[in-house]
Amino acid sequence: MSAEDNTKSETPHILVVDDEESIRISLSEALSSEEMRVSTAIGGDECFAVMQGDDVDLVLLDQRLSATQENGLDVLKRIKEEYPETIVIMMTAYGKFESAVEATRLGCFQYIAKPLDLHQLNLLIRNALSTMALTREVRQLRAQQRKEFAVDEVFGSSEQIRQLLEKVKKVARSRTATVLLRGETGSGKGLIAREIHNHSDVAAGPFVDVNCSAVAENLLEDELFGHDKGAFTDAKTSREGVFELANGGTLFLDEIAEMSTRLQAKLLKILELKTFRRVGGTAPIRVEVRIIAATNRDLFEEVEAGRFREDLYYRLTVIPIFVPPLRERRDDIAHLVKTFLDHYRREIGRQVNGLSDAAMEMLCAYSWPGNVRELKNLIEQVVLMGSGDTISIDDLPEHVRLNRGGPRTGGRGVDLFQPGRIPTLDEVAKVAIEHCLNQVGWNKTRAAERLGITRQTLRSKIKEYGIEQPEATQPVS
Template sequence: MVKESKGVDILIVDDEPRMRHILRIILEEAGYSVKEAANGLEALGIISRHPCGVVFTDLKMEGMDGVELLRRIKETNPETPVVVLTAFGSIESAVEAMHEGALDYITKPFEEEKILITAERSLKFYRLAEENRNLKEAISSSFDFSNIVTNSPAMLNVLKEAALVSKSSQTTILLTGESGTGKELLARTIHYNSARRNGKFVAFNCAALSPGLVESELFGHEKGAFTGADRRKIGKFEVANGGTIFLDEIADLSLEAQAKVLRVIQEREFERVGGTESIKVDVRLIAATNQDLKKKVEKGEFREDLYYRINVFPLHLPPLRERKEDIILLAEFFMKRFKNELGRPEAYLTEEAKRILLQQKWPGNVRELENAIERAMILSPNGLIDKNQLSFLSSDKEENIKSGTEIDLTAGGIDLEALEKSLVMKALEITNNNQSAAARLLGLTRSKLRSRLKNLQKS
């Protein structure tokens, strides 16, 4: 069966011409493109000019041996698979090569099938590594500070400071701002512009789980730590080792979890739930909240020592209502994106549509605007957004919910539960189901709103 080399060469390195010739015949007959080198230096010269998909190298060669060649290749081309060829009596050298990063080794004399299977597997490994590298480069370029859409002086100043702190890969950062202002986007951008860009970015919403589950998610647990823990679980901090962990809604952490996070920041170590072994980690922490942490500290709801530990480099993202110059800019940016996704021929706003967008208070901020533009584009078959496509937006909706609290209490009484459900549903409608924004309209915390929603669903 002929294999596709797809423009990727296999390099054979051996100081015996006969061995190179045998390998070349086997590989070329299978459809591979092959290059040859008689020694390590010649091989390095070929690789520097044209990266190879896999290198087959003999271990015993004059001058630079196969292990040294392997080390040199891994210094400049760490993703290139190297397969070492060795005589049966020098298995120890082959094991040493595996420790140095060789993908596999083949003993001489070898079978043709073994060479072909190893070549195919090695090239799959190379292409996977290449795809992974290209993906990382694409992600890194997409999370460039210059790609964040804004003309707001306040927001531009935030980006300037964020670009500076991204270069300090140990500094803990606290992002504050209302829900939907782009805190996670900024956190990811900081990560992909830091020295930790090749490590993982791990995001965790501290309000998404009950306090009892948060510690297990963050720090992991050992088998048998609690009922249902039938196996060891690796926590978010451990997964993020070498990279960045983003703790969104950090104000909602329980005091017990706060103490553990504080220890990770101070000591760079923690124990899994139910475990005794201390696990060392090297992570940068970026925390975010839409709440006033100082007030929570005063109320005893947030540890003061943790507050000062995470508030090393604070960045505040202004709400969209304070960035009027960005509303149309962002709307047009989202329109271009949805135009391609929805297959619309055009994407533009009428002056009336612009006026309506500028009138909105946008309690859900950029996320709410994005949702509104997506909905309007769906309603527009030709990509033109006029007042008709924005009829679901109304400048007096917030006032309506406020005036709805003026209730005529009659002798017959009222259905308080039905009234509460009506107000909650109205707030969610106004904010396009943004729970944080709806909670603000109702004068509740997000967690209290969630609790009420659960109770309403049961009733």
């Protein structure tokens, strides 16, 4: 590419689509500069002829194209289908834009009334182009991040992970089916949610995530649905919620079990009707959003306890996906260690050749209550704080070096099967139940399935043996 071509491609290109010649000429003269190229078109056919031959960053589109007997909304729809990243600002000569809701749903950035205020239009165009540049930069960074730190790399290469990622690709085929991700904290539910989004037809749309446990209950409603001006004392302007921000993309609701039953009812209504109202608002807002929810709790138990709506539970579990904890796929640990080691020695700038055999053996034996996130943080720590070019046992944290858990060990660290000792069946049963519960992150439904007993029997045994849930696996409150 020549220097001239390169400069041309970097200069924002605006296309004015209007059936009035005077408008096309005046806008072309007013907007053209060394910093901006302007083309014009009389209607849809000319518009797409220009767009097919050259990159167009922004389209100024008239609402009614009488000369070509076209509706601007139809042209808008086709632009967003064929050129989703192109920004469209619609113009109307009728004072009030009659189809504002429909235009917004189709992807219109903003609309402006004729006669045009050129100062206002210039500000709007610059704002739109800045938004587009930021969006492209974010997408490029995300693409680079996915390339350097792909999901299969941060999960592993075991058969379990291969099957999980195959399921993710199948789930992504649907744009609307709700997904419930189950798994312990740190197991990678957020990464799986992003992977579903990235493989779907709405990958070009936004991915918005909200941690329901990180937002106070009285603020979560506003975070989700936004508010209209005057809805409450400090509502001096209207505000979009994450449902509107995620329109045309994916909304990831992490820690869904922390949502109050009142908000659960509103979420259920959105899932069924695809519409909602802002806080203090009266106008229904329609959205097309894929919902992915996640939890580290047993939602069936939450339903039984009356803390989670049963109808919402079944609505969310259209496609359930379980993300296994790291201790259930220890074959991935060496793979993950290498991935994180390569990442942090580049980031920190310290040469580390690897781990000693003894250190790697210790990592593979550890129970990893914090899962992949804990392993990632540990590797960052040892790369940063270590002194030699090989990570040894001495470089590992004390709690990893002293790990003594296991299925043969009683509650006080006594080996049930040491020579000369015959354990009772109750002792063996207690250890087996404790081990199974820890393996499945204290998900009693899965534990009962693994043990071949009913949930009621499992509950009775937990109470009978006085089994208590370790703090490391307690749900975040």
